[in-house]
Amino acid sequence: MHEMSLCEGIRGIVEDQARRHGFAAVKVLRLEIGRFAGVEKAALGFAFDVVMRGSAAEGARLEILDLPGRALCYDCGEEAVIEDRFDPCPLCGGGRLMPVGGDEMRIKDMEVQ
Amino acid sequence: MCTVCGCGGNVTFEAGHGHAHGADGHSHHGSFSHGHAGHRPHTAQGAGHAHHHGLGPAGVSVPGMSQERLIEVETDILAKNNIYAMANRHRLRALGVHAVNLVSSPGSGKTTLLCKTISLLADAPLAVIEGDQQTSNDADRIRATGAPAVQINTGKGCHLDAHMVGHAMEDLPLVAGAHLFIENVGNLVCPAAFDLGEDAKVAILSVTEGEDKPLKYPDMFTAARLAILNKVDLAPHCDVDLDLYEANLRRVNPLIEVLRVSARTGEGMESWVKWLSARRTAKMLGARG
Numbered sequence: 190m191h192e193m194s195l196c197e198g199i200r201g202i203v204e205d206q207a208r209r210h211g212f213a214a215v216k217v218l219r220l221e222i223g224r225f226a227g228v229e230k231a232a233l234g235f236a237f238d239v240v241m242r243g244s245a246a247e248g249a250r251l252e253i254l255d256l257p258g259r260a261l262c263y264d265c266g267e268e269a270v271i272e273d274r275f276d277p278c279p280l281c282g283g284g285r286l287m288p289v290g291g292d293e294m295r296i297k298d299m300e301v302q
Numbered sequence: 303m304c305t306v307c308g309c310g311g312n313v314t315f316e317a318g319h320g321h322a323h324g325a326d327g328h329s330h331h332g333s334f335s336h337g338h339a340g341h342r343p344h345t346a347q348g349a350g351h352a353h354h355h356g357l358g359p360a361g362v363s364v365p366g367m368s369q370e371r372l373i374e375v376e377t378d379i380l381a382k383n384n385i386y387a388m389a390n391r392h393r394l395r396a397l398g399v400h401a402v403n404l405v406s407s408p409g410s411g412k413t414t415l416l417c418k419t420i421s422l423l424a425d426a427p428l429a430v431i432e433g434d435q436q437t438s439n440d441a442d443r444i445r446a447t448g449a450p451a452v453q454i455n456t457g458k459g460c461h462l463d464a465h466m467v468g469h470a471m472e473d474l475p476l477v478a479g480a481h482l483f484i485e486n487v488g489n490l491v492c493p494a495a496f497d498l499g500e501d502a503k504v505a506i507l508s509v510t511e512g513e514d515k516p517l518k519y520p521d522m523f524t525a526a527r528l529a530i531l532n533k534v535d536l537a538p539h540c541d542v543d544l545d546l547y548e549a550n551l552r553r554v555n556p557l558i559e560v561l562r563v564s565a566r567t568g569e570g571m572e573s574w575v576k577w578l579s580a581r582r583t584a585k586m587l588g589a590r591g
Binding site for chain 2: 191194195198199201202206210212216220225226227263274275284285286287288292293294295296297298299300301302
């Protein structure tokens with residue numbers, strides 16, 4: 190979706206953290222991205238390299254950790270992990286599922302020096 | 303003074319005066335690392351004003367040196383946006399203003415729907431924020447109805463964010479019981495992720511777009527409370543299955559409400575206006591209690 194905007198968000202957070210913790214460079218930056226966050230990882234990686242230029246995270250390695258998609262089934266009332274947005278409920282086979290998790294877009298941690 | 307972000311201590315928005323977020327080297331697309339070094343008025347079209355946003359990242363390098371270590375960040379990438387959205391929400395609640403964020407593809411008929419809605423709401427207080435990449439055409443159309451409108455131009459940006467909306471709200475007469483309509487940039491992808499502080503997202507979908515649109519762009523329809531199936535007057539001419547539209551909407555969002563509307567003929571508009579009025583009344587009661 191808006192991978193460039195997300196990277197600008199990441200850059201803002203990196204700059205805040207650099208001021209707070211006084212580091213010069215980020216070596217590795219780890220993100221947690223939910224399956225349903227709508228983030229295209231390849232596009233995010235490309236935008237990351239471009240947007241981080243001139244910041245403490247220039248040249249940093251980007252690692253993306255996937256978080257599972259979770260949905261509430263309106264047929265059986267249970268919450269379950271699903272792989273794909275349109276998977277049926279793994280518990281009852283119902284098709285009325287509302288995502289309740291998997292839209293995360295977080296910076297988890299950074300290795301800095 | 304921006305009461306939310308503290309940007310540019312003496313920024314004021316007046317008729318015929320704008321708030322240029324363009325040439326001063328900051329972006330409002332998630333980073334919010336803004337300096338607001340130079341606000342400048344720009345040529346505002348019509349009686350109102352436009353807000354321009356949209357440049358690349360600020361050129362800041364970070365001094366200081368330390369040993370290699372791990373920093374736990376655990377911060378949402380859109381955390382800044384969410385803080386601004388929360389501030390907008392608090393302000394709207396305190397005022398008793400009900401805000402809807404109108405989202406759709408380009409060309410679904412958002413602005414026409416809005417102009418017709420304004421005329422049907424008659425004497426109810428309301429205000430409009432218009433988001434587009436360029437031009438003040440939509441705000442001009444809204445102002446022609448007599449309603450106050452602020453145009454935000456996002457430049458290259460593909461969505462409105464909560465910071466832009468917070469500033470636009472400062473320029474609008476928001477009185478208790480007012481409706482605030484925020485017409486987002488025509489885009490079914492990015493606006494889903496950016497909370498503006500609204501009470502509800504309303505997705506507008508026209509019957510010419512294809513029954514499988516909710517399946518192709520599920521995030522937006524999952525985030526929406528109401529879907530308006532617009533241009534139903536065209537349905538007989540384009541072999542469209544309105545029930546399939548609704549089934550697909552409910553497949554991505556079992557809780558979504560659906561209204562079939564033609565802004566052009568007025569069909570279904572009464573239900574939409576009732577929906578708005580009921581939610582506004584509930585909001586006002588909540589603000590009092």
